[in-house]
Amino acid sequence: MAEETNKKKRMPTIFDIARESGFSYSTVSRTLSGFEFVKPSTREKIVEAAERLGYVPNQQARSLAGGPSHLIGVLVPTLTNDYIIQILQGIDDELTRSSYNLILYTTNRHQGTEATYVATIMNGAADGLLLVAPFITDSYLEALNERDFPYVLIDQDYEAEDSMVVKATNREGAYIATQYLIKMGHSRIGFIAGLPQLNSAIERLAGFREALSDHGIPFREEYVVPGNFEMRGGYRATRELLARSDVPTAIFAANDLSALGAIEAIRERGLRIPLDISILGFDDIPQAAVAYPKLTTVRQPLNQMGREAVNLLLKRLQNPDMDMVKLTLNTQLIIRDSCDIPFD
Amino acid sequence: MAEETNKKKRMPTIFDIARESGFSYSTVSRTLSGFEFVKPSTREKIVEAAERLGYVPNQQARSLAGGPSHLIGVLVPTLTNDYIIQILQGIDDELTRSSYNLILYTTNRHQGTEATYVATIMNGAADGLLLVAPFITDSYLEALNERDFPYVLIDQDYEAEDSMVVKATNREGAYIATQYLIKMGHSRIGFIAGLPQLNSAIERLAGFREALSDHGIPFREEYVVPGNFEMRGGYRATRELLARSDVPTAIFAANDLSALGAIEAIRERGLRIPLDISILGFDDIPQAAVAYPKLTTVRQPLNQMGREAVNLLLKRLQNPDMDMVKLTLNTQLIIRDSCDIPFD
């Protein structure tokens, strides 16, 4: 007797619209998933019925049956870094334009999660994969290649493998930046390193060393302190640098976040930027421009990197046999207010 | 003769591991998808075989067959606002802890996209939906309710509907902030409004007006200029305010991004903050703390809002009959360096 209010309307399926339009479900399927030899009048009726019923294809079923899922997996290390966010924006923009959707996996740099996610993605969760600055592990790259699964590495290269890659001129950017500092008159330059597992970190350090060497300034191991690409790491590294007797007159941080941490540490010490000490960052995240003083930094075309990666991936999706491409975009020194000639 | 190198290894399925372990596929399915009455020795063999073959369940198939997709849809208006990012972080954190994955839809505030995405999501793409500050449209909320599809609204309320909501005390926060300015001695206070389609914008303006009225300061229509919650909008609004003969001594921006735009406009005009004019924001995005001067603002527990929303949604997923909940978290005035007593 109790009026069972069983609502939960079912979503319409191709069968519903087949019944409505009077054609078979396969004709409906063909009509709805792109062209095929369908008589215009038929197509019209089917489309009309679909719209009337508010039909939306079930992606799960579609991709199970062999069609594309229209989903791209994006693997990011974290969401707490504007550098990642910028790339993500680029990816998202381009994906939106292509009517693809994005399934996001945040690894938080946890050991092993990357491989797990990759396995899930390969197993039908998405049509392709974008890896943003991942910790490369042979394990999953191998799996990816074995299955011939389309993917693009962003801001991380893996020399040994034949992968698609989009990155920036890290080494050159670091070189130019360091040179800028040197020409200003700095010779005691500290360097806050990034995560050694990341290519970009290695290349930036290399660029730094190269510039030093090219200008006859001896490289001093003690001036290179470990960081982690995060603010706290930059803060700690800077305190360490500041504790020395021969404090550097400039600090080149491997990324902006580290530089921001450095600024905090320096200010805490009562020193002025850039009067007492110059700071130079890398990335040019949005915060760099609003920080005080405005951060001089090396800009990476983050947004563009994301977009290019999507384009590459999409191209590969259309043509599975296309050649592998490695794209390297230019970095650029953005001069703002955090560097000046050394005081002493 | 041509050695056809047809690689593209297939992913193992439950049938493969059934064959390997010697049990039926349904036993494998039951074993792998949580408990069931499975003999320990059987379970062991199955799990072993699954691991050996590197088995990963195909989510598409799983959810098609009626199981959960372990995917949560997240609808955000944009990725270019740290306010959104903060919420997203909270969502992501909590989701990760719950072994759910996230499928991200960026509407970019395009007319109609929200409804389309919602339809897709309901149609099997995800188990639940999180709507971050959406432009509410009856159309899709109705559809959601009709299908009894689990969703949570974040930072946007819809009084008429019986929906789950997580928001913050916008009105109260704006009230306190305005009062703070008034007590400092300001009486000519400009207000940069937000998007009128958003509840939060309306409430903040209401709080502002209320505080004015409670302290006997007449509300002046001309001091309220339209903004769009973005930097450029704040910039333009401020220029407008600055062009008046009776320039305000303080500007309350409906969000931090607008405040940042205001700062730019003010500085461009050669005025000093907070000496010549005070600025107050809303949100407390990361940039607020590194801006110069450090922005005094009303903090919303953005991260927490994201997390609470996920918790609510997950609870609802477990218990579809749970009561609707509306959660309102507290905002808090964060005093930094952008406000001071009026000069004149």
Place this chain on the structure above:
DNA sequence: TGCATTTTTGCAAGCGCTTGTAAAACCAAT
């Protein structure tokens, strides 16, 4: 008008998985 083509449509199978139902195996107790 009749026959060979070509265009259009329909049927069946299957993607990888879950789940209701029934059969098999097991256990203790009679």
Place this chain on the structure above:
DNA sequence: ATTGGTTTTACAAGCGCTTGCAAAAATGCA
């Protein structure tokens, strides 16, 4: 040993869709 009850496993069907193949309808041409 046999019975009754419980635990464990297997089979079948089906989720919504795509697609190869074949049948039906439409078309062209002699």
